[in-house]
Amino acid sequence: MDQPSRAQLPWFIALSQVIGLSVVVITGVWMGHYRGGFAWDGSSLEFNVHPLCMVIGIVFLYGDAIMVFRIFQNESKAAVKILHGIIQLIGLIATIIGLVAVFEFHMEQKNPDMYSLHSWCGLITVILFGLQWLMGLVFFLFPGASNWLRAKYKPLHVFFGLTLFLLAIATALLGITEKLLFSISDGYSKQVPEGILANVLGLLLVGFGLTVGYVVTRSEWKRPPNPEDEPLSMHFKTLTECDSPDSQQ
Amino acid sequence: MDQPSRAQLPWFIALSQVIGLSVVVITGVWMGHYRGGFAWDGSSLEFNVHPLCMVIGIVFLYGDAIMVFRIFQNESKAAVKILHGIIQLIGLIATIIGLVAVFEFHMEQKNPDMYSLHSWCGLITVILFGLQWLMGLVFFLFPGASNWLRAKYKPLHVFFGLTLFLLAIATALLGITEKLLFSISDGYSKQVPEGILANVLGLLLVGFGLTVGYVVTRSEWKRPPNPEDEPLSMHFKTLTECDSPDSQQ
Numbered sequence: 367m368d369q370p371s372r373a374q375l376p377w378f379i380a381l382s383q384v385i386g387l388s389v390v391v392i393t394g395v396w397m398g399h400y401r402g403g404f405a406w407d408g409s410s411l412e413f414n415v416h417p418l419c420m421v422i423g424i425v426f427l428y429g430d431a432i433m434v435f436r437i438f439q440n441e442s443k444a445a446v447k448i449l450h451g452i453i454q455l456i457g458l459i460a461t462i463i464g465l466v467a468v469f470e471f472h473m474e475q476k477n478p479d480m481y482s483l484h485s486w487c488g489l490i491t492v493i494l495f496g497l498q499w500l501m502g503l504v505f506f507l508f509p510g511a512s513n514w515l516r517a518k519y520k521p522l523h524v525f526f527g528l529t530l531f532l533l534a535i536a537t538a539l540l541g542i543t544e545k546l547l548f549s550i551s552d553g554y555s556k557q558v559p560e561g562i563l564a565n566v567l568g569l570l571l572v573g574f575g576l577t578v579g580y581v582v583t584r585s586e587w588k589r590p591p592n593p594e595d596e597p598l599s600m601h602f603k604t605l606t607e608c609d610s611p612d613s614q615q
Numbered sequence: 616m617d618q619p620s621r622a623q624l625p626w627f628i629a630l631s632q633v634i635g636l637s638v639v640v641i642t643g644v645w646m647g648h649y650r651g652g653f654a655w656d657g658s659s660l661e662f663n664v665h666p667l668c669m670v671i672g673i674v675f676l677y678g679d680a681i682m683v684f685r686i687f688q689n690e691s692k693a694a695v696k697i698l699h700g701i702i703q704l705i706g707l708i709a710t711i712i713g714l715v716a717v718f719e720f721h722m723e724q725k726n727p728d729m730y731s732l733h734s735w736c737g738l739i740t741v742i743l744f745g746l747q748w749l750m751g752l753v754f755f756l757f758p759g760a761s762n763w764l765r766a767k768y769k770p771l772h773v774f775f776g777l778t779l780f781l782l783a784i785a786t787a788l789l790g791i792t793e794k795l796l797f798s799i800s801d802g803y804s805k806q807v808p809e810g811i812l813a814n815v816l817g818l819l820l821v822g823f824g825l826t827v828g829y830v831v832t833r834s835e836w837k838r839p840p841n842p843e844d845e846p847l848s849m850h851f852k853t854l855t856e857c858d859s860p861d862s863q864q
Contacts, residue, residue: 478804483792483817490818525832529825536785536821540792543732547796555727568732569739572785576778583774 371586379437382577385570386426392567393421400560401549408474412467417541419464420488424495424534425571427457429578432527435589436581443589447506454499461492484540491533498526528582535575542568620835628686631826634819635675641816642670649809650798657723661716666790668713669737673744673783674820676706678827681776684838685830692838696755703748710741733789740782747775777831784824791817 397404397414404418405411431453438446472479480489505511505519542564546554554561581587646653646663653667654660680702687695721728728734754760754768791813795803803810830836 478806481804481806481810483788483795483814486814486818487788487821521834525829529828532781533821536788539732539736539785540788543789543792544796546732547793555730557727557730561730565732565735569735572736572782579778580774585770 375436375581375587378577378581379433382429382433382574382581385574385577386429389421389567389570389574390418390426392563392570393418396560396563396567400563406467408470410471410475412474413471415467416464416471417538417545419460419467420534420541421538421571423457423460423464424491425531425538425574427453427460428495428531428534429574431457432531433578433581436587439589451499451502451507454502458495458499461495465492482540482544484537484544487533487537487540491530491537494526495530495534498523498530528579531578532575535571538571539568542571624685624830624836627826627830628682631678631682631823631830634823634826635678638670638816638819638823639667639675641812641819642666645809645812645816649812655716657719659720659724661723662720664716665713665720666787666794668709668716669783669790670787670820672706672709672713673740674780674787674823676702676709677744677780677783678823680706681780682827682830685836688838700748700751700756703751707744707748710744714741731789731793733786733793736782736786736789740779740786743775744779744783747772747779777828780827781824784820787820788817791820 397418401414402411404414406415431450434446434450434453435443438449469479471477479485501519502523505516505523511519546561546564550558550560646667650663651660653663655664680699683695683699683702684692687698718728720726729738750768751772754765754772760768795810795813799807799809
């Protein structure tokens with residue numbers, strides 16, 4: 367990696383974190399201040415858990431999980447892969463809590479489920495996110511898959527991983543639009559502060575997708591292939607047998 | 616390009632065209648059959664021109680324009696670049712007609728403008744689409760830009776080109792959600808056919824983005840660099856001086 371290009375990377379990562387944390391905070395302020403706060407009682411306060419868990423799990427943590435390979439360029443790739451899988455697992459758990467919140471709210475309020483484009487896109491994204499995580503575990507951690515199969519699967523894992531991240535963001539934008547039209551329909555067209563705040567949240571979500579997408583696709587920032595880039599199962603073995611994986615390289 | 620991989624490319628391009636044309640037809644059916652058809656009279660029939668022009672211009676033609684470099688692998692790159700610019704220009708004109716339709720409709724009906732997330736994302740996307748087209752013209756067609764500058768700008772043109780395409784699709788999904796909640800709010804939750812059709816349209820839009828995104832980013836399908844990959848201005852000169860650009864190669 368040439369030096370001027372490498373010097374820019376931390377700035378883009380810092381920018382992504384500022385935008386990503388703003389997304390989480392603004393979602394919290396929107397639900398906490400304008401929509402009455404949070405609870406787990408089947409009321410609209412339980413619904414409020416849904417957007418917050420989704421932006422934490424399937425947007426912020428997901429984005430950070432796919433950036434770890436750029437953030438930790440000098441650490442053992444095996445360790446970075448395990449970190450990637452752990453962050454995605456935490457994100458998946460937050461996502462499932464967010465889903466339970468909205469389904470429980472609908473059940474308690476006797477609201478119909480799964481009719482909107484937001485719900486269709488969202489359920490597809492979450493199911494594929496779970497499958498993608500399992501496929502990653504099977505292909506890259508368990509020793510059964512051959513190196514040939516791993517090499518074949520890797521570009522698909524990368525492509526679908528980024529695609530699902532972008533689909534999660536698009537679904538969040540749909541959720542913002544639905545929530546505003548349900549909750550403040552008249553005020554929205556009069557540009558009340560809640561509507562402006564939620565629109566700004568939408569733009570920040572787009573900005574987070576753009577920044578993370580740029581960091582993970584810019585070719586000069588890709589981790590150069592090196593001998594440590596072996597099947598994770600080998601490193602996993604190394605990690606459990608030795609004090610430090612680096613001593614093997 | 617290895618043969619098995621190359622053999623798959625036409626199938627993916629065909630799939631993208633089937634999905635892309637379905638998007639245009641279903642938008643036409645939605646607006647034509649369920650929303651009363653098309654007119655240019657300031658009524659809701661003028662609004663109906665908006666979704667149709669947008670999916671033709673900034674989704675279908677835009678997607679095809681970014682795929683031309685994969686579709687025409689053996690043709691002169693100069694000719695393919697000119698085709699790319701022309702398709703994008705036609706798409707941009709369709710997009711502007713679609714924008715005029717919705718602004719005229721709002722003006723006639725005294726509806727407020729530019730308060731929704733759809734409108735914010737849409738206006739940003741269209742302005743950046745116009746700028747991206749102009750930048751492409753200046754950098755790749757006019758002889759003023761140096762080769763160094765062109766090489767520096769190209770990855771940005773590619774990244775922002777794909778980003779704007781995906782943002783256009785996300786904006787279309789927001790438009791679908793808005794239109795359904797405004798026009799059939801109660802029926803939507805009861806899963807009336809119009810709502811199902813529009814949701815299917817949304818999924819097809821996602822499918823179009825996915826297919827085009829896969830075609831243009833799969834590394835084995837990239838056009839290999841070769842001597843004809845020179846500044847377009849040189850080829851433009853060649854095209855105007857000779858019968859066939861291929862005779863120069």
